Amino acid sequence: MTDGAVYALETRDLSREFGGFFAVNGVNFRLARNSMHAVIGPNGAGKTTLFNLLTKFLPPSAGMILHDGQDVTRLSMPAMAKRSVVRSFQISAVFAGLTVRENIELALLREHGLAWNLLGRIAHHRRVLERADALLERFGLTDYAGTMAGSLSYGRKRVLELATTLALEPSVLLLDEPMAGLGHEDIGRVTQLIREAGKGRTVLLVEHNMNVVAELADTITVMVRGEVLAQGSYAEVSSRADVMAAYTGQAHE
Structure with missing residues (x-):
């Protein structure tokens, strides 16, 4: 019923x-x-x-x-x-070999149906760059934007994971x-x-x-x-x- x-x-x-x-x-x-x-x-x-x-x-x-x-x-x-409908995981699921900013950009590119170029850098899509800046600031990650995700503390990795999950809207x-x-x-x-x-x-x-x-x-x-x-x-x-x-x-x- x-x-x-x-x-x-x-x-x-x-x-x-x-x-x-x-x-x-x-x-x-x-x-x-x-x-x-x-x-x-x-x-x-x-x-x-x-x-x-x-x-x-x-x-x-x-x-x-x-x-x-x-x-x-x-x-x-x-x-x-x-x-x-998007899930996060019980353990941190970030790309350790990418920077914090690159993790967020990659999620944003997926959301907008875009792709990285052969150099592994995003083409300068203004909306992606602006959204990445906003997410970094919202989650307190601006100072860590250039830090390799694998070197973050466990707590900050979880924060980054939440940021990348929300990037998918x-x-x-x-x-x-x-x-x-x-x-x-x-x-x-x-x-x-x-x-x-x-x-x-x-x-x-x-x-x-x-x-x-x-x-x-x-x-x-x-x-x-x-x-x-x-x-x-x-x-x-x-x-x-x-x-x-x-x-x-x-x-x-």
Whole structure:
């Protein structure tokens, strides 16, 4: 059953089986447009598998995935990217052998359907250069523009990855544990950047840091053993005894 609304992403009875084990089992999930939505759960809950199904890293065993009301269950990851559904990774995914600026320029060139010339330098497309300057400034990377990405601290690599992801102008941004591996000094800054990145677009994040989830997410989906246990605001889900029991490993009657 559906309520007639069109969602940025929606699943209907989505399942993924691995050798008889259902990592995701009959999940019905809705990601509202222009919302910040988090998926949480204890280890082994199936949240990463759900994320990988939504971003086309895995094909489903059963069920359906819709984007803006259209069936995209069998589309490839590149085809989803063309629909402006873009993911970032749990570990930093930047080109270590390029400078910070070149990483951003390369993403911008992809967005505009342009290419590097044989010397590995961009032709001087004014819009690309202006957008690169703006992204460097927005993410606090101007002073590192000429630095090789591989020599950045881990925290700045994650910031660069977010900048290159946003260079693709996604309408739906999916973030896989954006705080993973970050030191305490970087978490606040990346949280603020994600909040700014979410303005005017839809964001889905899988995240273990509950302080970050509480600060960012409008809606939270709690998964346990491959199924959705609860959904609502942070206050709503955090007050449920069954959610607390799932995290502590205690039985709930």
